[in-house]
Amino acid sequence: ETGVTQTPRHLVMGMTNKKSLKCEQHLGHNAMYWYKQSAKKPLELMFVYNFKEQTENNSVPSRFSPECPNSSHLFLHLHTLQPEDSALYLCASSQTGEKLFFGEGSRLTVL
Amino acid sequence: KNEVEQSPQNLTAQEGEFITINCSYSVGISALHWLQQHPGGGIVSLFMLSSGKKKHGRLIATINIQEKHSSLHITASHPRDSAVYICAATDKLIFGTGTRLQVFP
Numbered sequence: 731e732t733g734v735t736q737t738p739r740h741l742v743m744g745m746t747n748k749k750s751l752k753c754e755q756h757l758g759h760n761a762m763y764w765y766k767q768s769a770k771k772p773l774e775l776m777f778v779y780n781f782k783e784q785t786e787n788n789s790v791p792s793r794f795s796p797e798c799p800n801s802s803h804l805f806l807h808l809h810t811l812q813p814e815d816s817a818l819y820l821c822a823s824s825q826t827g828e829k830l831f832f833g834e835g836s837r838l839t840v841l
Numbered sequence: 842k843n844e845v846e847q848s849p850q851n852l853t854a855q856e857g858e859f860i861t862i863n864c865s866y867s868v869g870i871s872a873l874h875w876l877q878q879h880p881g882g883g884i885v886s887l888f889m890l891s892s893g894k895k896k897h898g899r900l901i902a903t904i905n906i907q908e909k910h911s912s913l914h915i916t917a918s919h920p921r922d923s924a925v926y927i928c929a930a931t932d933k934l935i936f937g938t939g940t941r942l943q944v945f946p
Contacts, residue, residue, distance in 0.1 A: 732883075732885070771938075772936040773927065778934075818882050829886045829889045832876075
């Protein structure tokens with residue numbers, strides 16, 4: 731138990747669906763992150779939020795839309811995804827500049 | 842060429858062996874993370890270090906900022922150490938491709 735909870739753990743969606751991934755941390759951290767892990771590829775940073783403000787958008791397509799309503803919650807809204815977007819999506823949190831704490835990940839399959 | 846390179850990509854060992862995983866990076870960083878990912882995806886942060894050496898149980902991490910190189914050592918390896926080990930360079934959080942370690946009894 732890392733203190734970072736992601737839901738759902740598994741998601742299957744069609745290309746026309748709209749769904750959201752949720753991440754929650756109760757560690758008092760001020761930074762939250764979304765990462766993508768595709769098969770046979772390194773982890774890729776997608777978005778960073780510091781104190782609810784987006785500070786990094788790593789050239790992510792607009793079909794991925796993050797939302798950080800408060801410092802404990804982070805969402806990734808998904809719409810009109812492609813099959814190549816199928817991957818493990820990992821959320822992490824930290825105090826800025828300190829160790830990362832990861833969630834278990836949400837495994838997404840786009841049909 | 843990746844800005845963060847790890848070697849070896851795959852590593853097998855007998856229980857009890859001393860293991861070293863290497864990470865070289867070409868970007869300027871203030872610190873480096875070592876992460877452990879078990880089958881199923883869960884990731885645990887092992888170390889974050891900016892200089893010298895850190896030790897936690899049987900794990901030791903070292904970094905040489907001038908040489909842009911870090912190593913993760915596992916002493917007295919055990920089958921439960923089997924996982925993918927990933928280094929990540931701050932501040933842009935660029936990840937290496939990982940080293941898959943299997944320790945056999």
